[in-house]
Amino acid sequence: MEDSYTSSRPVAGRLVALEFLPARPLTFLGPTCAVLCGAIASGGLLLKNQSLLFVILLILLCDALLGAWRARWLHADWRSAVPHNLARAQIWLALPDDSAESLPVRITRFLSRRIKFVRSVIWPLIDSEIISMLVAGLLAVCIAIVLGVLPTILTGVALILALIEGQLEIKTGALLRAVFEITLPWLIAQSALGSLSWFSFAIVVCFTLVYVALLDLSSTRKERRVILSNAIQLVIVLLLIATNTPAGAGIVALGILAQILWQVRFRVDRDGRTYAQRVQSYILVSMLVTAFSLWL
Structure with a gap:
């Protein structure tokens, strides 16, 4: 999916970064796609100024701002530097003061130690990514408040999940990343423009698991991830058939057949x-078709 995923933590799955530069030129799946699907599934995506404005705000929230929050947290240099600087500061902060010295000397020493603490521990935080991270988080919360109560709650969950993911290993955090980039953007968009349902939630969970399988395939060569992706998409087909949307089920099934053809190539080159880059367009179409099926 991303070049950096196999060697280090990937940059957040953003289509548009805060600098308005393409952050994922080769990856179509991500928060923007999930936002569009959630907006379509809600039934509130009409060609009106208010609806279009909400979609723009949702993409800005879920893709750029939340993506910036996650990227600044996962790639922050100060996360490893602060414990080291703090440990060094505690050593000279704990040094006893000589009570025999005069009061002005002790006050001067006290102030110099605190100034040194600010310069070595606090100032590196100010002159780091934490400021842009806090600004992105604050803007995300402000936009979420405009969108509604449930989007605000889900945005708070997304902010917390990004912090938790930073404490986990890359492979362990793949599920949290998928929830952050697929589940929550879809639910935020659908709740902002319409209402949620258990069926749409089940569909979102299925596509999240497919996304997890693709993320794992990006760093491993386990064929069982391919089998898992096929099985979950078959479940989506069955769910669409159960809701009397055979056209959508047929298109998703055709996407599965196309992926099976690429899997022959995958079994050769491993x-x-x-493979994940080749099949992501089929999954994108499946997500959009399923969203339209939920709307209709």
Whole structure:
């Protein structure tokens, strides 16, 4: 999916970064796609100024701002530097004061130690990514408040999940990343423009698991991830058939057949990352078709 995923933590799955530069030129799946699907599934995506404004705000919230929050947290240099600087500061802060010295000397020493503490521990935080991270988080919360109560709650969950993901290993955090980039953007968009349902939630969970399988394939060559992706998409087909939407089920099934053809190539070269890039367009179409099926 991303070049950096196999070697280090990936940059957040953003289509548009805060600098308004393409952050994922080769990856279509992500928060923007999930936002569009959630907006379509809600039934509130009409060609009106208010609806279009909400969609723009949702993409800005889920893609740029939440993506910036996650990226600044996962790639922050101060996360490893602060404990080291703090440990060094505690050593000279704990040094006893000589009570025999005069009061002005002790006050001067006390102030100099605190100034040194600010310069070595506090100032590196101010002159780091934490400021842009806090600004992105504050803007995300402000936009979420405009969108409604439930989007605000889900945005708070997304902010917390990004912090938790930073404490986990890359492979362990793949599920949290998928929830952050697929589940929550879809639910935020659908709740902002309409109402949620258990059926739409089940669909979102299925596509989240498919996304997890693709993320794992990007760093591993396990064929069982391919089997898992196929099985989950078959479940989506069955769910669409159960809701009397055979057209959508047929299109999703055709997407599965196209992926099976690429899986023949995958079994030869065992290149999971290339396979994930090849099949993501089929999954994108499946997500959009399923969203339209939920709307209709």
